[in-house]
Amino acid sequence: MPDLCGIPLAHPVLNASGTYDAIAARRVFGDALLEDFPFAAFVSKTITPEPRAGNAPRRIWETPAGMINSIGLPNKGLEGFLVEDLPQLAELPVPLVVSVMATGREEFVRLVEAVGAREEVAAIELNVSCPNVHSGLIVGEQPSETVALLQALRPLTAKPLIVKLTPNVADPAAVAIAAEEGGADAVSLINTLKASAFDPASGEPALAAGHGGLSGPAVRPIALQQLRAVTAAVSVPAIGMGGICDGADAAEFLAAGASLVAVGTESFRDPGAGSRIAAELETARPGTLRV
Ligand code: RRO
Secondary structure, eight states, X not given: OOEETTEEXXXXXXXXXXXXXXXXXXXXXXXXXXXXXSOSSEEOOOBOSSOBOOOOSOOEEEETTEEEEOOOOOBOHHHHIIIIIHHHHTTSSSOEEEEEOOSSHHHHHHHHHHHHTOTTOOEEEEEOOOTTSOOSOOGGGOHHHHHHHHHHHGGGOSSOEEEEOOSSSSOHHHHHHHHHHTTOSEEEEOOOEEEOOBOTTTSSBSSTTSOEEEESXXXXXXXXXXXXXXXXXXXXXEEEOSSOOSHHXXXXXXXXXXXXXXXXXXXXXXXXHHHHHHHHHHTOOTTSOOO
């Protein structure tokens, strides 16, 4: 049986943070969502200490075999999340992972202390890789910052800490090694790749923020190579993601060293993608890949 840092899971498919709004889905599908929830664990949209409105529109732009987003981390902030969202997410029939992001170490401490104290939360994902917010401290781009952050956070909670790695560095394995050294229980990769597009009608940047992060099938081979490099370098488990659309794709990520996989962009096209991919994976083990 697959597990998330020792937490048993029904299958190996999770959602990528920020790509599936379980609270909105529950409003639409009602309790039927709980009976057939698509993911084996649910990862929340990233939260920050204070509320954020996110970036101005346009925030999403379709590209060949993918999309660029520049959502900019809209969220209710820590207090809003704990009061309004956590009770609803706790009703999901799967373990809950809360994704957190802050611009400095003290703010990360505040988030991990508060979220880690809640029994509804199974694990915490540290998002040190959002391409769409300007932070003075780009922790996930520097191994020394990553190890220092983990060393500050590790003593604060016994819950598993998962570090979401950025693909926007020359050597993601060096950051993964730093995360492991600091006491991370797992890594997850990849977040989106820094990308731009221009509106052919106007010649202006397609996204109001000017740039964003690329996801979808276009990034899959890059994700597989980074996963391969990272899993060769660390012994903590890796959650692999980047353009997974079907069971054969998921099998490739397992072959590249992932212990679990996550589905992101494909859930916008098919909200049931998680359970479909889990079922397809049963017949698409490595060595039986489609040709
Ligand atoms: O909200 C976003 O714009 C965003 C985040 Br936090 C992230 O981690 N990755 C991404 O592509 N978009």
